[in-house]
Amino acid sequence: MSKQPRWFAALMIFALLALVSVNVAVAQDGITQLTILWAEWDPANYLQQIGNEYEAETGIKVNVIQEPWGSFYDRMAVEWAAQGDAYDMVVGDSQWIGQGVEQGHYVDLTDFLVSEGIAETVTPATLQYYAEYPTGSGRYYAYPTEGDAVGWAYRKDLFEDPQNMADFEAKYGRPLQPPETWAELRDIAEFFTRPDEGLYGVGVYTQIDYDGLIMGFQNAFFSWGADWKNENNEVMGVVNSPEAVEALEFYKDLYRFAPPGTGNAFFAEMNDVFISGQAAMIMNYFAFFPALINPGVNPYAETTGFFAGPKGPNGDQYVSLGGQGLSILSYISPERQEASKAFIKWFAQEEVQSRWAAVGGYTCNINVLESEEFLSNTPYNPAFADSMTFVKDFWNIPQFGELLEPAQRYLHAYVVGGEGTAQEALDKIVEAHQEILEDAGVLGG
Amino acid sequence: MLKHEAQATPAPASRPSNRRQISDRSLSQLFIWPTLILLIIINIFPLFYSLFLSFTNYSAIANRPPEWIGFTNFDRLLNSNDIWGYFSLTGRYALISVGLQTVIGFGLALLLRKKFRGSGIVTTLILIPMMLSPVVVGLFWKLMFNPAYGIFNYLVGFSNPATAPDWLASPSLALWAIIIVDVWMWSPFVMLLCLSGLSAIPDYLYEAAAIDRASAWFQFRRITLPQVAPLLLIAVLFRTIEAFKAFDLVMGLTGGGPGNATQMISVEIYSQAFLGQFRTGRASALAYIVLVIIIAVSNVYIRTLNKVREG
Numbered sequence: 001m002s003k004q005p006r007w008f009a010a011l012m013i014f015a016l017l018a019l020v021s022v023n024v025a026v027a028q029d030g031i032t033q034l035t036i037l038w039a040e041w042d043p044a045n046y047l048q049q050i051g052n053e054y055e056a057e058t059g060i061k062v063n064v065i066q067e068p069w070g071s072f073y074d075r076m077a078v079e080w081a082a083q084g085d086a087y088d089m090v091v092g093d094s095q096w097i098g099q100g101v102e103q104g105h106y107v108d109l110t111d112f113l114v115s116e117g118i119a120e121t122v123t124p125a126t127l128q129y130y131a132e133y134p135t136g137s138g139r140y141y142a143y144p145t146e147g148d149a150v151g152w153a154y155r156k157d158l159f160e161d162p163q164n165m166a167d168f169e170a171k172y173g174r175p176l177q178p179p180e181t182w183a184e185l186r187d188i189a190e191f192f193t194r195p196d197e198g199l200y201g202v203g204v205y206t207q208i209d210y211d212g213l214i215m216g217f218q219n220a221f222f223s224w225g226a227d228w229k230n231e232n233n234e235v236m237g238v239v240n241s242p243e244a245v246e247a248l249e250f251y252k253d254l255y256r257f258a259p260p261g262t263g264n265a266f267f268a269e270m271n272d273v274f275i276s277g278q279a280a281m282i283m284n285y286f287a288f289f290p291a292l293i294n295p296g297v298n299p300y301a302e303t304t305g306f307f308a309g310p311k312g313p314n315g316d317q318y319v320s321l322g323g324q325g326l327s328i329l330s331y332i333s334p335e336r337q338e339a340s341k342a343f344i345k346w347f348a349q350e351e352v353q354s355r356w357a358a359v360g361g362y363t364c365n366i367n368v369l370e371s372e373e374f375l376s377n378t379p380y381n382p383a384f385a386d387s388m389t390f391v392k393d394f395w396n397i398p399q400f401g402e403l404l405e406p407a408q409r410y411l412h413a414y415v416v417g418g419e420g421t422a423q424e425a426l427d428k429i430v431e432a433h434q435e436i437l438e439d440a441g442v443l444g445g
Numbered sequence: 446m447l448k449h450e451a452q453a454t455p456a457p458a459s460r461p462s463n464r465r466q467i468s469d470r471s472l473s474q475l476f477i478w479p480t481l482i483l484l485i486i487i488n489i490f491p492l493f494y495s496l497f498l499s500f501t502n503y504s505a506i507a508n509r510p511p512e513w514i515g516f517t518n519f520d521r522l523l524n525s526n527d528i529w530g531y532f533s534l535t536g537r538y539a540l541i542s543v544g545l546q547t548v549i550g551f552g553l554a555l556l557l558r559k560k561f562r563g564s565g566i567v568t569t570l571i572l573i574p575m576m577l578s579p580v581v582v583g584l585f586w587k588l589m590f591n592p593a594y595g596i597f598n599y600l601v602g603f604s605n606p607a608t609a610p611d612w613l614a615s616p617s618l619a620l621w622a623i624i625i626v627d628v629w630m631w632s633p634f635v636m637l638l639c640l641s642g643l644s645a646i647p648d649y650l651y652e653a654a655a656i657d658r659a660s661a662w663f664q665f666r667r668i669t670l671p672q673v674a675p676l677l678l679i680a681v682l683f684r685t686i687e688a689f690k691a692f693d694l695v696m697g698l699t700g701g702g703p704g705n706a707t708q709m710i711s712v713e714i715y716s717q718a719f720l721g722q723f724r725t726g727r728a729s730a731l732a733y734i735v736l737v738i739i740i741a742v743s744n745v746y747i748r749t750l751n752k753v754r755e756g
Contacts (some may be wrong), residue, residue, distance in 0.1 A: 070497060072717060077505070077506035077723065078505070078506070080506055080508065081505055081506050081507075081508060083508070099506075103506075103507065103508045104508065105508075195605075195606060195607030196607065198593065198606070198712065207700070208699075208700045208701060208702040208703070209700050209720070210720060213653070218742075259593055259596070260591070260592035260593045260606055260609070260611050261590075261591035261592050261593050261594075261611060261613075261614075262608075263611060263613060263614025263702070263703060264613065264614070264699065264700055401720065401722050401723065402722050402724075405716060405720060405722055409701075409702075409704060409705055409708075410703050412703055413616075413700050413702075413703060413704020413706070414701040414704070415704065416614050416702060416704070417614070417615075417616040417702070417703030417704040417706055418616070419616060419703075419704055
């Protein structure tokens, strides 16, 4: 008699556990929920809004899990290593795609995207950088979801001030207006650098962690005609080419006109120096520009203008690619994979993409990008649509993280620390890259 | 029937229990084993597993099992000029930072040794920095070092932001910036240990010295310092080990930059293990090299401490 309650309790616990397991199984088989991992930022909130519409239409709940940018990659990498099924999809960085594909983390979406006609609805550049691997292979592993690129914001009140306009024209022999070339941008930066007034010409990326500095420097690097590799993936003589050296010297020179204390600055710091009135121009990803047109955040919101990345000395014009594509993780069940495809198919529709753009997402849909509604939606959308036609990215092979590290370190030492010369910095980077690529078998030893 | 039952039932006091008695030894083991199991899972297993990984080319995200590569990781690390540079930097940082903390901490303890009105509050206020999170400390010192609006440059005499030094962006100043913050944060810890040492010195030693007309310097050298030395050495030992592991302050202030001007060895381990690289095997090997160095340095300290104790 005394043992009965214990047996009864054990039986109850067992029954409860069994019930929970059955419930989970039923939920998975019926697919009542889709989980998407993304970084913690506004576009993820916008995706949640769109996901709520999907739930209203289909009854399938879309849950967008947000992870801070600093640990976003780590969290995904750990999940990949564990072959976990906690997430159905990830809005992964463009540089991850090589790793996602080569290590089998991403589902091949080629047939799905092509047969459903989805591939042709997005701009070729976004399909190439967010979805395709290897480049030129025609194999797609993501739906280009959040297009992004580095653009520029400037203070129209300063640019349109009659005194500034007259002084600038007198000094440089041309009118003060948003720059079309890097040389013009440098002159404007120099002109507005007035430490006594607490004003500086330009805010540029310099952060040493992950890819911050590279994402800033690349805008000049590519526009000078330089690249991280040639068509045979060779780096020696490419990364440290005369054009690359010139571009790096230019970027360091530009940093002279940056507000003090921005020696380790990325997107948050860029907006900070602009909002606090310290910088006349800043570079930043378009995804961070909504704050700059919000008068509650930016006191210069009414007079903030935007322009696309300027041209290099030979007329080349490139900007660093940001943004991400939506990939399905291969460790989930076939049913969940199908449910994920159904979501992508719904999300890729033009009317949904219009709503995605309207709530603040950066669509990659060609028609929506070209629509008058999109272009007039925000003051920076025209520059964004323009920029998405000349984006370029860093390596996207699985070794991209290893390649980033020495490049960041040596670039930072030269640009911020002032150590050595541009040639020496690039020589060190190319040596490190050569070794990493040889070890990885990308280059013959 | 009732009578029979009553007869069959022994008196409660003399009845042997149905349950097994737990001996003291079993009871102690019951308390100890959960802790031991936790220690084995959380500390001992990772320690040995990371030792194994240090001989492999394992990457935590590569989705493939560890592959044995012998001493390749150690060979690469020990033949890398960069790594020796980071060790040298860490050693320099530990030496200067711990040295300054010792002098300032001991000095503060001497000042606070004699009780005065409000000494309790003053001591508590001085202890506040060491109670703060290093990440928070890093963030607010980053603001204070900002040449445009930070207060630090004003305090050291630079009132014009245009000409004020950018502490965190200058290769020659960045290390000093971290040292300043570390000293600010941890000198109170040294002070605390020294204070407890000072309060344990019997007054009669000073009284005897005073009768012998010993000078203040003589009393300090012959009484105060030897009596406090064991605790001071413990403080120095703790701080040295912590300085070798300097990570959170560095990441909060400079991220190892500019370039690699403040790339301490712990930051390098983190960089190898994470930050997009995920060279788990190589990072484990580097961690073991650091462990061996810390054990060696600690041994030197402990031997010195024992000598001091033996007089």
